[in-house]
Amino acid sequence: MVQVTPSASKAVRDFMQEKNLVSPLRVFLNQSSCCGPSLGLRVDEETLETDDQVVVDGQTYLIDKGLGVMTGGVTLDFIDDNGQQGFTLTTARPMGGGSCDCSSGSCGSGGCC
Numbered sequence: 001m002v003q004v005t006p007s008a009s010k011a012v013r014d015f016m017q018e019k020n021l022v023s024p025l026r027v028f029l030n031q032s033s034c035c036g037p038s039l040g041l042r043v044d045e046e047t048l049e050t051d052d053q054v055v056v057d058g059q060t061y062l063i064d065k066g067l068g069v070m071t072g073g074v075t076l077d078f079i080d081d082n083g084q085q086g087f088t089l090t091t092a093r094p095m096g097g098g099s100c101d102c103s104s105g106s107c108g109s110g111g112c113c
Contacts, residue, residue, distance in 0.1 A: 001073040002027055002063050004056040008087060011078040012059055024053070024060035027074050027089060029067055039074060039089040071095065 004012070012025065026044035029037050044062060047053065051062045063074060072092030079088055 001052065001068055002054045002056075002061040003073065003075045004054075004059075004061065005075065005077045007080070008076045008078040009057045009059070011087065012076075013057060016059065024062050027061065027063040027067070027076070029064075037095050039071075039091070039095075041076065041087060041089060 016022070021043060023043045023045050024047065026042050028040050028042065030040040031037055047062060048064070050064050050066065052065050052068050054061045054063075061076070068074070070093070074092075075090050077088045077090070079086055
């Protein structure tokens with residue numbers, strides 16, 4: 001299940017109109033080598049049999065049913081704080097994952113730190 005806050009819904013609508021897009025948006029699992037799994041959001045033309053679909057304010061969001069079960073549900077929000085803007089995806093259940101020691105640089109360049 002995907003929940004979308006009002007601020008995220010407006011930001012998505014504005015983005016999709018600006019880019020002249022009408023495609024669904026997919027919440028997906030982004031595997032990372034040292035930081036563990038994280039969630040991502042992308043435009044996706046393909047709806048699969050294993051997808052749950054949620055429509056919020058006319059926008060379709062897709063999430064694999066298994067990912068939905070694993071996360072316990074996902075909330076999409078849009079943050080606008082002191083010039084820092086962006087979407088956030090939070091889960092009802094912690095996803096766990098790897099650890100990262102930023103002080104030692106153990107992740108290498110481009111790590112999670």
